[in-house]
Amino acid sequence: MHQATTSIAFFDFDDTISNGDSLWHFLRYSFSPLQISLKLASISPSLILFKLRLMDNNIAKAKLFKAFFSHMTLQEFDNLARNFAAQKIDTLIKPDALERIYWHKQQGHQVVVVSASPVNWLKPWCTKHEIQLIGTQLHHNIAGKITGEFVGGNCYGEEKKRRILKHYPLENYDTIYAYGDSRGDREMLSLADHSYYQYFK
Secondary structure, X not given: OOOOOEEEEEEOOOOOOEOOOHHHHHHHHHOOHHHHHHHHHHOHHHHHHHHOOOOOHHHHHHHHHHHHHOOOEHHHHHHHHHHHXXXXXXXXXXXXXXXXXXXXXXXXXXXXXXXXXXXXXXXXXXXXXXXXXXXXXXXXXXXXXXXXXXXXXXXXXXXXXXXXXXXXXXXXXXXXXXXXXXXXXXXXXXXXXXXXEOOOO
């Protein structure tokens, strides 16, 4: 039997810690309004099917990443993401969410961001705040170009739960907290002793 050692808090990022979806902020940072409109138009059937819940989130997101980023190498994407993290992410953060994160840290709790967004722009922010991260990783082909696929799948829904259980033996923790805002967080919230849905305004 494992001895309980500490508490742990899992936070979704987009719309939980941040105001809005960081992916859309990243697109606006990376492309002109015209470029965004043209690329979204090219995948509009998929977006409509996703909105109608007739297409899986993973498939729709892969089509979006392929449309926007398949011309880039992973290195180019990573450089762009680091610049976005340095210049923009702090402006997106909800003050009460950051305050709650630091409350957990002051209590000696582990804090983990679990996000469907790519680790490329979340990792610099998490590192700065000494927060652990589980996120989506982009796949690249032999030429280094982004394919639109994700290594190990999109970190959303059941995949969030699977990765948490893979990396954190929850029986070792005396109390588990989780914070989320959408249907993609339900499975993560189900793991917690204390779950908070749309807790931050």
